[in-house]
Amino acid sequence: MSIGVIYGSTRENGNTEWLTEQAISGVPVEKFYLREFHILPIKDERHTVGGFQEVSDDYKQLVGKIMKHDVLIFATPVYWYSMSGTMKLFIDRWSQTLRDKDFPNFREELAKKSAYVIAVGGDKPTIKALPMIQQFQYICDFFGMALEGYIIGKASKPGEIRGDAKAIASANQMRITLLRCLEK
Amino acid sequence: MSIGVIYGSTRENGNTEWLTEQAISGVPVEKFYLREFHILPIKDERHTVGGFQEVSDDYKQLVGKIMKHDVLIFATPVYWYSMSGTMKLFIDRWSQTLRDKDFPNFREELAKKSAYVIAVGGDKPTIKALPMIQQFQYICDFFGMALEGYIIGKASKPGEIRGDAKAIASANQMRITLLRCLEK
C-alpha cells in the first residue's frame, strides 16, 4: 500500500502544502509537484483519424509514476472556485491516457485506488469550493475510484492556514486514516 | 453594446462551437479561440515582494481585447465535469490582471458586463455540469458581473449536438435575448 501526493499549487510552501503536510506528517508518501513538470493542455483528438498523437512534454512519464500508488491525494489551492489550472491540465490529459496503448488498463487501475482531496481557498471555501468537491466525486465515479475524504481549509495570505483549527483537526483525522490504511 | 465570445475548445468546429453558432447566428460578435493563443499557467505571486512579474505570452494582449466588449460568452466543452484546462488557464490569470497597473479598473469594468455560458459535455451534462455552472456564478459574483444565462448541451462524437433539440431551443432563446440586448 503506497501513497502519492499530487500538488497543484504554483507557489512553494503555500497554505495548501502546509495543510497537506499536517495530513501526511509521519506518513510515507511520494510527492509530485505539478509545477515542476511541463504539461501541455490536452488537444482533443478523440475523433481524429489516428487518434491522439504523442505529446512531447513530461505528462506521460509523470502519470506512469503516479499510477504506481494505491492512494492518491490531490492537493490543490482553490483558484476561481475550482482546482488550479495546473492541476486541471494534468487531469484533462487523462482523456488521452484512457486511449493510450501504453496504459491499457488505466481505468481498471484507477478503479482500485482511493482518492483524497485537500484544498485551500480564500473566499468562503467551505461553501464555494463544494462544487469542486462534487466534480472530484464525478471524476472518481467515472473510474470507480473511491473518494475517501476531503478537507477544505480557509486561507489567503502565506501562513494563514495555521489559524484554521477546523481544517487542522480534519487533517489530523485524515492522517490517522492514512496510517491505518498503510497497516493493511 | 458589443459581444465577445471566448472559446475554450481544443478541437476545431466541435460540438461546443456548433451550439454556440446557433446562439450567435446573425449576431455580430468578436470571437476569441483560446487554443490559438499561448497562455501560461498563473504563477501565484500575490504575496511575493515585487508582486506579479510580466509574463511573456499572449494573455495580456488578449484580455485587453476581450475587455472591450460588454457581453462575454464563455463557450467551453465540459472536460472532467468542469471547464477545459485551456479556459481555466485563461481565467486563472485574472488574479494577475486584478493586480496589474495596466488594468487599474479590471474589477469595476467586469462588474458592468454580462456573461453567458455555453457548455457541451458527454456524460449527463445537464446534471454533472451543474457544479461548473455554480462556479461560473461564483466567478461572476466576485466581480459583480451578471450571469444572464447558460446552456448545457449533450454530445460526445462530432456533430452529435445537432440531435440535442432542447439545447438548440435554448440557443435560439439566447439568440433572441442577445439581439434584443444589442438594440439597447
Added chain:
Amino acid sequence: MSIGVIYGSTRENGNTEWLTEQAISGVPVEKFYLREFHILPIKDERHTVGGFQEVSDDYKQLVGKIMKHDVLIFATPVYWYSMSGTMKLFIDRWSQTLRDKDFPNFREELAKKSAYVIAVGGDKPTIKALPMIQQFQYICDFFGMALEGYIIGKASKPGEIRGDAKAIASANQMRITLLRCLEK
C-alpha cells in the same frame, strides 16, 4: 405508457402549475395535487421493534395510485431553495413504503419509471434551485429511476411565469418529448 403529475404547490393555479400546463398541454396525464391530501410527516421507525406502524392519512392510497404510472412529473414551487414542504412530506414517506409489505417491489417498480422535474422560483432559480435538481437526481439514482429532464422557471407574482420565454420554450420541448414517449 401513462403519465402522472405530482403537484407540490399550496396555491391553486400558481406559476408552477401554469408552466407545467405548457409541458402537458394535449398530453393525457393524471394529476395529483398534494395539497388536497392529508399527509403526515414520516416518523422514522426503521429501527423500532415492529417497524413502521400504519399511519391513518391519505398517503398510502395516494402512492398506490401514483405508482400505476410509468412517467412521473414532479411539479414544485421552489420554497427556500428546495421543494415545497408539502412535496417533501410526500417523498419522505417513501422510506416507509420501501418497508411496506403491501408494496413489495416499490424500489424495482420505481426503477422502471422516468421522472421529470418542473420548478418555479423567484430568487435566481436557474442558479439557486440547482442544489434541488441535484437532490432529485440523487433520489432517482437511489431507485435507479431515470431523471429525464427538468425545467426551472422564474416567477414570483401570480402570472409572472408567462414572461419567462426560456422556461416556456423548454416546456414546449418537454411536451414534444412526452408525446413521443406516449407513442412507444
Added chain:
Amino acid sequence: MSIGVIYGSTRENGNTEWLTEQAISGVPVEKFYLREFHILPIKDERHTVGGFQEVSDDYKQLVGKIMKHDVLIFATPVYWYSMSGTMKLFIDRWSQTLRDKDFPNFREELAKKSAYVIAVGGDKPTIKALPMIQQFQYICDFFGMALEGYIIGKASKPGEIRGDAKAIASANQMRITLLRCLEK
C-alpha cells in the same frame, strides 16, 4: 449571547441528536424538538387579498421563542438528501413570518444571528448532503445571516454515529467555537 438548537429528527435520541450533543456538551443552549410541535405546511397566501391568515398550530409561538437566541443550530437528519420534512415545514413558514405584523423586524433580526448546521445521513452524506448545505447557505444569504459552519456525519443504524471519528472531531471543534462565542 444565547444559543438555540432546532432539532428536525422524528426519532428520539437518534444519530443526529447524539452528534449534536457532542457539539453542545457543556454549552448552555435551549433545545427545540420540532417533532413535539404541531406545524402545518405553509399555505402560500402572499398574493391573496388579505394576505396570510392566522394558522392555528404551534408555529408562531415556537418561532417567537427561537428568535430570542443569537445563535441557531439546525440539527437535521438527511432525509432523501435534504433536511427532514419536519424541518422543512418549519422553515417554509418563515415566508409567512416575513409578512407577520407581530414580527415586524424578522429579516433584520435574523441578519444579526449566526447559524450552524449539523446533519447526519446514511448514503454518502459528505457528498450527497452538500446540496442541502448549499441550500442552507442560500437561506442564510437571503437574511444576511452568517452560516458559521456545518458538520456532516455518516450513520444509519442507531448508535452508528459513534464510529464517525471525523464528524466527532468536527463536533469538538464546533464546541470550542461555541464556547468562545459565549464568552463574548
